[in-house]
Amino acid sequence: MKDSINLSNIKKFSKTFKTSKTNSLSRNALIKNDATNVAVDWDAFRNINHTFSNVISNQMPVTNQKASGRCWGFAGLNLMRLNLAEKYNLDDFEFSQNYFMFWDKLEKANYFLENIIKTFKEPYDGRLMMHLLYNPVQDGGQWDMFVNLIEKYGVVPQTVMPETHHSSKSNLMNYFLTHKLREFAWILRKMSKRKTTIAKLRRNKENMISTIYSMLCMFLGNPPENFNWEVRNKKNKFFRFNNLTPKKFFKNHVKINLKDKVCLIHAPMSNKKMNELYTINFLGNVVGGNIIKYANVKIDELKRATIKSIKNNEAVWFGCDVGKMLHRDLGVMDMNLFDYEILLNTKFNMNKGVRLEYGDSLMTHAMLFTGVDIKNGKPVKWRVENSWGNKSGDKGYYLMSDSWFNEYNYEVVIDKKYLTQKILNLFNKDPVKLDPWDPMGALAIK
Template sequence: MTKEINSKILADFHKNLNQDASNNILKNAVAQVGIFQTAQNSDVKSKLNPTFNITVPTGKVSNQKRSGRCWLFSSLTNLRTEFAMKYDVADFELSQNYLSFFDRLEKANYFYQNIIETANLPVTDRKVNALFSRPNGDGGYWQYATDLIKKYGVVPDYAFPETAASSNTAEFDSVIGIMLRKNGIELRELVNDNKSETVINERVDEMLSEIYKVCVYSFGQPPKEFELSIGTDSKKMIEEASITPKEFLKQYFTMKLDDYVDIINAPQDSKEFGKIYTVEATGNMVGGQKTTYLNLPIERLKELSIAQMKGNDTVWFGNDVGKQSHRTKGLLSGDLHQIDQLFGIDTKMSKGEGLDYKQSEITHAMTLTGVNLINGQPNRFKVENSWGEANGEKGYFTMDDQWFDRNVYDVVINKKYLSADELEMLKQEPIVLAPWDSIA
């Protein structure tokens, strides 16, 4: 590799730039207000009218604050929406902190078990590296939430409220990360020193006890039972003197979590449509159900999502929210930032190329709660986010059809909306992907 930048090349760059007088105006604009503001398409706001002819009744949005729990907030939106409609409590909310507590504890155990299983691999092994790179983050997927809900039940937000640590997880992540990595080193040494399974399991129990303490200090002590007292919008009371989280789930919610499946759109040469995929060593719970994904064309994800909303059910969806979005205005448009026009460049790549070459990834989870159809075709969607009411239309975003095509990767759909062929596809043995795969 011998090519280098020299003074002649720089002189040519300078000359070419100054040949167009408009470059100086654009240079000043970008310097003063930034790239995205300069490139923002002013027509987008008028096209993303926040009205929809199909909507699922939902209440106030929640706020994950400075945490990565979007997947959990979006998952609980499905449950609380059912409760709100059934019991006439529009702004009812479940405790995300309650399930987050157990998520972090379960993830610690999941990490320890994976470290034990891979202890004989060198530290330079890519799988070992992947495990130690993210031992216990607060991110996750629909299946993670499903397993937690079934195992631990749910509680209203007042029964286990947010704390400073749950609302801003950076400090907790820092502490728990160093604990897990230190413990992971010790577990690798115990295995390689041929210590007995009993000795290793006893040490894991001690490690988990320490993790539990940090969780309690940070998030609070989860209730084994609580007083149920909720006032409905029609001035009635829902009351139980004492009820456990699992009893609350069983008695007040009818949603069958196991009826929902992950449908992804990963249009890559390495992944076929109509096939089931799973990711190795990726999960949050020992004994939990393995997350599997059915890969289908984006048009099918859209059709299924619309069918589910027509059935008065919201849709959990995974997406790359940082692309072509405006946080405070609540806009998600495929043509929001006209970067190519601003700089006179071509940055277009296919969705599959974006996944293959790390330009795109699933970074966020939100909830579809409405759609606007014209002659049966969608032109915009209503999105419930978990960033509080200060963003968008009281927390709701508006997404155009192009953004759905480009930046939606995963929707959670009730199996009753799948075709007979798609139901057969679900019976396949999953193709196992590496922990560093683009959909992990």
């Protein structure tokens, strides 16, 4: 074939297509049906079973992030609510995801404008500036960013700061916030080129952040400073706590030490070593807070630590590429559930590392592992608490095959007590800095 497609090529392509009856069958099926359903393998489908050998206790009804990208916050708050529910014997509870979102947006706005001040010498059309300007107050985030917010602002029950239209459907709010922040970036860069002092830039930034705060109050409501909490548990016992602050509520009522948890990733890419600590430049939310830290280790290390956690009745926050080999209605993520190679008459040959390097895969979603099915000493499937409501899967709980874990799970957050000393030592190193657009940061830039 030459550099351009010619008529001879088209005739050859058409002839090749028509020589296969399988191609015609696939065409006829796909014209009227969704590929996800057409490709389902019957043997894999009939073996779907949401029963697991090891499941944490105190599981609660799933939450619903609706039309927002707050999965990482939902997963983190869902992890924390398990501790609260165990302490007070509750059958259901939700922290305010809206309260969490408010402070995340405000901190991201400040983080963005600080980065604009630091990078004023960068060309506006360079890759770094284009990256920073692309999505400055995105809904997504990473574990260390979650910890930053909880430690600084605490938490409140959902009843104290409930969902609003724009917390559940964030696109329009994000548009206006982004529009305003880009305007502020333009102003700060103009001032910087006139050799304005950092002190004066930050005085102007304070007024800018005040504007963002007001906009957030309009979209999400004013965050509470004090509140009362009343709750009745499974045994009908009533509790009342008065004059709480968000930080006091977290400190006194949520039995969890977030600082004891660290991130393990599996990124088998040519530019990343195993048993190395990484961070990502210009990725964060709270200026002066914890930076993103990942220890890149073998996939079996992620599994081993996750199994230990679940067996000790502790759920595990994780990040994955959820849309791949997923049947959303069934709530199943399984490499063997679909036979796209037969349906589309072609082989798919990229491995996990190549998919990451060539933009075919990245972290897109965070959820919780709440169970594992172990057979002959090895995991065969995993129970997942999602945050997409209760209409799919097992009342909102999903099933992940172990082969899917291998291919599309990238990160787990593990308590240090479940890790070997060799892995713990990695977190004492200075992290290797990755580019802001690295796929390991993708969960935070959705």
